[in-house]
Amino acid sequence: MPDPTNSLLERLTKAPLVSDARRAKAQLADFLGRVREEPEAEALAGRLATGLPRDLLLALADHSPFLWQLVVNDPVRMARLAFTPPEEAHRAIIDSQTHLFREVRAGAMTRHDAVRVFRQNRNAHALLVALADIGGLWGTEQVTQALSDFADASVTGGVNLVLTEAADLGRIHLANPDSPGEGSGFTVLALGKHGAGELNYSSDIDLVIFFDPDTTALKDPSEAATIYTRIAQQLAKLLQERTADGYVHRVDYRLRPDPGSTPTAMSLSSAYVYYETVGQNWERAAFIKARPVAGDLVLGETFLTELRPFIWRKYFDFASIADVHAMKRQIHAVRGHDEIAVAGHDIKLGRGGIREIEFFVQTQQLVFGGRRPALRGRRTLDMLKALHDEGWITATARDELSDAYRFLRTIEHRLQMVADEQTQRLPADEDTLKRFARFCGYPTIKAFARALTDQAKIVQGHYALLFEEGPELASDAGSLVFTGTGDDPETLATLQRLGFREPERVAETVRGWHFGRRPAIQSARAREVLTELTPALLLALGGTAEPDGALAALDSAFGRMPAAVELLTILQSHDRLRLRFADLLGTAPRLANTVAQSPHVLDVLIDPAFNTPLVDETAIEEQVRQIIGHPESYEDFLDRARDAARQMRFITGARLLSDIISPAQAGEAYAAVATAIVRASFERVREEFEPEHGIVPGASIAILGLGRLGTKELTAGSDLDLVVIYDFDEERRDSTGPRPLDVVVYFTRLTQRLVAALTVPTRRGLLYEVDLRLRPQGGKGPVASQFKGFVAYQTTEADLWEHMALTRARVLAGDDGFGAKVQAAVRRIVGDRREAAKVFAEVRSMRDLIAQEKGDDDPWDLKLVRGGLTDLDFIAQALVLAHGAAHPDLIGHASEETFAEASRVGLIDGEEARSLVEAHRLFHAIFQWQRLTIEGRFDPSSVSPAILKRLAAIAGLPNPKVLLHHLKETQSQVAGLYDRILKVAEGRESTGRRT
Numbered sequence: 001m002p003d004p005t006n007s008l009l010e011r012l013t014k015a016p017l018v019s020d021a022r023r024a025k026a027q028l029a030d031f032l033g034r035v036r037e038e039p040e041a042e043a044l045a046g047r048l049a050t051g052l053p054r055d056l057l058l059a060l061a062d063h064s065p066f067l068w069q070l071v072v073n074d075p076v077r078m079a080r081l082a083f084t085p086p087e088e089a090h091r092a093i094i095d096s097q098t099h100l101f102r103e104v105r106a107g108a109m110t111r112h113d114a115v116r117v118f119r120q121n122r123n124a125h126a127l128l129v130a131l132a133d134i135g136g137l138w139g140t141e142q143v144t145q146a147l148s149d150f151a152d153a154s155v156t157g158g159v160n161l162v163l164t165e166a167a168d169l170g171r172i173h174l175a176n177p178d179s180p181g182e183g184s185g186f187t188v189l190a191l192g193k194h195g196a197g198e199l200n201y202s203s204d205i206d207l208v209i210f211f212d213p214d215t216t217a218l219k220d221p222s223e224a225a226t227i228y229t230r231i232a233q234q235l236a237k238l239l240q241e242r243t244a245d246g247y248v249h250r251v252d253y254r255l256r257p258d259p260g261s262t263p264t265a266m267s268l269s270s271a272y273v274y275y276e277t278v279g280q281n282w283e284r285a286a287f288i289k290a291r292p293v294a295g296d297l298v299l300g301e302t303f304l305t306e307l308r309p310f311i312w313r314k315y316f317d318f319a320s321i322a323d324v325h326a327m328k329r330q331i332h333a334v335r336g337h338d339e340i341a342v343a344g345h346d347i348k349l350g351r352g353g354i355r356e357i358e359f360f361v362q363t364q365q366l367v368f369g370g371r372r373p374a375l376r377g378r379r380t381l382d383m384l385k386a387l388h389d390e391g392w393i394t395a396t397a398r399d400e401l402s403d404a405y406r407f408l409r410t411i412e413h414r415l416q417m418v419a420d421e422q423t424q425r426l427p428a429d430e431d432t433l434k435r436f437a438r439f440c441g442y443p444t445i446k447a448f449a450r451a452l453t454d455q456a457k458i459v460q461g462h463y464a465l466l467f468e469e470g471p472e473l474a475s476d477a478g479s480l481v482f483t484g485t486g487d488d489p490e491t492l493a494t495l496q497r498l499g500f501r502e503p504e505r506v507a508e509t510v511r512g513w514h515f516g517r518r519p520a521i522q523s524a525r526a527r528e529v530l531t532e533l534t535p536a537l538l539l540a541l542g543g544t545a546e547p548d549g550a551l552a553a554l555d556s557a558f559g560r561m562p563a564a565v566e567l568l569t570i571l572q573s574h575d576r577l578r579l580r581f582a583d584l585l586g587t588a589p590r591l592a593n594t595v596a597q598s599p600h601v602l603d604v605l606i607d608p609a610f611n612t613p614l615v616d617e618t619a620i621e622e623q624v625r626q627i628i629g630h631p632e633s634y635e636d637f638l639d640r641a642r643d644a645a646r647q648m649r650f651i652t653g654a655r656l657l658s659d660i661i662s663p664a665q666a667g668e669a670y671a672a673v674a675t676a677i678v679r680a681s682f683e684r685v686r687e688e689f690e691p692e693h694g695i696v697p698g699a700s701i702a703i704l705g706l707g708r709l710g711t712k713e714l715t716a717g718s719d720l721d722l723v724v725i726y727d728f729d730e731e732r733r734d735s736t737g738p739r740p741l742d743v744v745v746y747f748t749r750l751t752q753r754l755v756a757a758l759t760v761p762t763r764r765g766l767l768y769e770v771d772l773r774l775r776p777q778g779g780k781g782p783v784a785s786q787f788k789g790f791v792a793y794q795t796t797e798a799d800l801w802e803h804m805a806l807t808r809a810r811v812l813a814g815d816d817g818f819g820a821k822v823q824a825a826v827r828r829i830v831g832d833r834r835e836a837a838k839v840f841a842e843v844r845s846m847r848d849l850i851a852q853e854k855g856d857d858d859p860w861d862l863k864l865v866r867g868g869l870t871d872l873d874f875i876a877q878a879l880v881l882a883h884g885a886a887h888p889d890l891i892g893h894a895s896e897e898t899f900a901e902a903s904r905v906g907l908i909d910g911e912e913a914r915s916l917v918e919a920h921r922l923f924h925a926i927f928q929w930q931r932l933t934i935e936g937r938f939d940p941s942s943v944s945p946a947i948l949k950r951l952a953a954i955a956g957l958p959n960p961k962v963l964l965h966h967l968k969e970t971q972s973q974v975a976g977l978y979d980r981i982l983k984v985a986e987g988r989e990s991t992g993r994r995t
Contacts, residue, residue, distance in 0.1 A: 006085045008128075009047055013136035015055035016063060017438035024062040028054070031061075031072050041079035053082070056135055063439040066420040070127045077124055086132045090146055093128070097121045097153040101160040105177070114161065115238065118154065119245035125150045129201070130417050133410075140406040141381065143413065147199040152293045154239060154248050155188055155207065156181070159294040162234045171227050172217045185215025186228050186265070187292055187300035188235075191255050195289035196378040200409065202416035202423075204250040205239075208290075209265040212299055228265035236264075250422070255286055268303060275310045285362045287311045288369075289378045312370040314600075342449040343433055347408050347415075348424035352456025354408045356463040357401050363466070364392055371603065380405060391608025397462050404455040411452070414440050480535050482510045498542030506548070509555050510534060518555070520564035529568040537571065540578040544586030545946035553585040557596035567599035580605045584657070586946050588933045590716060591653050594646060597765060601650040610651065613661045615668045621676035624648055628680055637684050638757060641677055642764040648673040653716055653932050663925035663954075666932075670714035671705075674768065678703060678720070679813040681757040689750055694737025696746055698729035700818030701784075702811050703754075704826070706774050710808035711894035713924065715931035719769040720758065723809070724751045725822050727787035744782070751784040774805045787822065794829045800842040804877040806830050807891070830891050836882035840982040843878040847871065859967050860938050862923045862930070867971030869927060871978045872920045875899075878982055883907055896920050912977055919974045925954055926967070940964075 103109035132138040163180035175183035192206040213224040236251040257274040292300025348354045369375040388398040427433040437448035479490035495503035516522040584592040627644035631637040652669040707721035726747040776793040811819040856866040876895035903913035930938045948960035
């Protein structure tokens with residue numbers, strides 16, 4: 001005998017309450033009499049005479065005809081289960097069920113015997129699970145997993161048997177007779193609770209079966225559908241046909257594509273076409289739980305991998321909410337489950353039932369799982385935890401729904417244990433309900449009803465927050481009527497109360513939308529959504545700093561969009577997105593334009609991760625690559641790269657707008673996005689280029705980023721300043737591919753391909769503008785520079801402005817070892833000894849030339865204005881070039897760090913450094929916001945007052961007028977420092993150190 005101290009009977013912790021004790025005791029006495037007559041079971045009699053074992057058996061006799069029959073029909077089986085640890089008994093039954101086919105194949109058992117043992121195993125397992133559940137040994141998760149494990153074993157064992165029989169008949173060839181499913185081209189997927197490992201006590205099992213018609217297991221591929229359909233039918237018969245020993249499982253094949261007109265087994269190719277073309281949201285929800293359980297498991301996993309884009313949408317899919325909620329409404333309408341009741345209540349489909357918890361989880365999985373892989377799990381309780389961990393639900397929702405789920409599943413199992421029926425409906429008769437309440441451990445109907453209704457109301461409350469109430473789109477502000485051709489006075493008054501200064505113009509604009517004046521909203525569906533959305537949209541726009549400007553921006557966006565229904569549907573589904581989008585329209589038209597081009601970038605605004613200030617280059621690159629994914633074609637890569645850049649730049653801008661990151665952090669994030677795009681693009685270009693032209697043996701390449709990309713101060717509208725450098729073995733000048741190229745031509749074309757990848761417009765728009773003019777000899781030089789020539793040019797020919805550019809250079813991509821070599825060479829060039837006075841003179845001359853060509857008197861042009869960012873950067877670069885030889889720690893920093901280091905080594909005093917750093921920080925912050933909000937020249941007379949107010953707030957000033965005064969003062973101060981620091985005068989040592 002196994003360890004008795006760990007046996008089922010020794011571990012019992014509870015037993016149900018008995019209703020008819022007299023009858024139950026009589027039945028138990030009869031059973032114990034039979035037990036004493038069975039030598040293999042007589043030890044059981046003493047253990048069942050007292051204590052919890054006795055109470056448990058009395059409850060089974062009183063409440064469950066099904067379980068009591070299993071007990072009395074086979075005392076030896078009962079004894080075996082009673083004196084064995086339940087986990088051990090479970091494993092033994094699973095092993096037997098899985099491998100019965102081997103006994104049949106070996107001739108040790110007939111097929112008739114196997115059919116019988118299949119059912120006997122089911123009976124033993126049903127009794128085992130009930131005893132472990134009712135007796136308090138196993139919780140909900142263990143019970144549902146054990147039931148699912150047995151279903152897996154039954155389907156696997158059944159498939160193995162029928163495949164072996166098909167092979168014996170010569171219909172298929174088995175690659176591995178000991179594991180018939182391997183390579184069979186026949187795969188069985190479990191869906192629903194079975195697929196999730198959450199099977200209930202007397203549930204059907206939902207199976208779908210697919211086959212590969214090109215499998216080598218078939219002698220004649222043309223017979224695939226016939227053979228595999230027959231195997232599927234034989235499997236169902238084996239499992240669900242009732243005999244004297246009962247049945248194994250009821251099998252439901254109706255979740256396959258179009259079950260009314262398709263065979264039981266369906267080819268993979270037909271399945272792919274179906275799901276890609278007409279697959280519905282309820283089918284996506286079903287496949288969340290899909291799991292290969294039998295047959296060719298590798299084929300099943302491959303199928304699910306290929307189906308992933310159908311199940312998990314790339315963008316947050318708010319349409320799923322409406323579809324799933326519509327399913328729930330249909331259930332209520334058809335089944336009449338509108339109230340939380342007790343007598344006759346359906347604990348699965350009724351209000352506050354199991355299905356509402358499942359819908360709560362599955363709908364959020366469908367909406368958010370495409371972007372958040374952690375939400376793609378199968379099990380309900382696991383996903384409640386994941387939804388909380390990912391920030392979508394509160395800890396209260398997680399805990400309360402988890403407790404309710406366990407409670408309701410336990411009640412469901414008790415209902416099904418009574419007579420082995422697939423039911424979730426509580427008894428309607430009062431006496432029967434009272435008995436059932438005691439089976440569940442409650443002394444009265446009242447106590448049971450209170451527990452049930454408390455849990456159901458909790459479920460209903462959480463469900464209602466997400467689904468029961470549609471988006472509240474009606475406005476409480478007053479009348480908003482835009483029919484006819486004239487203005488409704490009450491509507492104009494309402495618009496004025498909402499904050500619009502020109503209500504007549506607003507009314508005319510909205511009427512124009514309804515009249516179809518914007519092509520983007522001419523479709524019937526777009527106008528239908530817009531009609532419902534308009535009040536809430538106007539309310540959101542009215543809450544912005546500049547409602548009229550925000551509305552004008554939206555109207556302008558409609559004018560540029562090919563279709564607006566996607567954007568309108570998103571705004572209709574989520575009130576927080578409406579408010580955020582309205583804010584964008586009022587204060588950041590540039591970001592609003594991005595939304596108009598790609599509405600689903602709004603998804604990021606409700607992602608909990610949005611509130612995390614992410615600027616780390618590695619983490620951002622990981623996100624960029626995740627969005628790009630693994631496109632098969634080069635054209636698809638170009639599109640996805642543009643999607644990734646647009647989305648990540650939008651996130652950065654929106655975080656800046658929401659004060660989640662600072663302007664300096666925004667510069668780092670924009671630069672990290674650009675760096676990731678350059679790296680990914682270079683890798684893909686190389687991947688496309690090398691099969692055609694091969695490689696140049698011994699050659700290496702590095703891509704330098706200069707300017708704001710180099711110093712990680714990029715803005716929303718920055719170009720990318722790049723320089724490409726390569727090196728090679730002089731003895732090997734030709735590439736190795738089918739179409740070999742000379743090394744110079746090779747790297748010239750590779751660079752041109754990279755630039756094209758970054759700049760060419762596709763259907764997804766533009767990516768970046770790229771400037772290569774900072775390479776040796778500018779626009780006249782080759783697009784890629786050989787390393788030796790680059791160093792020689794920079795050492796002997798380059799002008800000072802070219803060395804100034806190198807002070808901001810860093811390696812972005814290419815071959816790691818060579819990149820370090822190039823970075824070291826750049827550092828040496830920048831750190832060459834120079835005469836300080838000469839450096840300062842040339843810098844000043846260059847600055848004067850820029851002023852003559854581009855002007856320097858617009859205080860809002862923070863880059864070019866005298867005393868602005870250009871002057872600050874020129875001071876920093878001049879200090880590095882003049883003093884880098886004596887003070888190497890000056891090299892390799894952005895301007896603010898350079899000022900601090902220059903002060904530390906005594907090149908400028910502390911007060912000068914502080915003034916320069918504060919000025920740079922102010923100008924860079926305003927400059928970032930200018931680039932974020934609008935494209936092109938910043939003209940204060942034409943931008944929204946809300947934008948000017950925001951810029952003043954960024955500077956910590958009360959209004960734009962004070963901001964302008966402060967900018968001018970600071971620019972004047974910087975101009976004075978510029979003249980003083982870079983002044984060519986006597987009194988400086990040869991090193992340039994100030995005296």
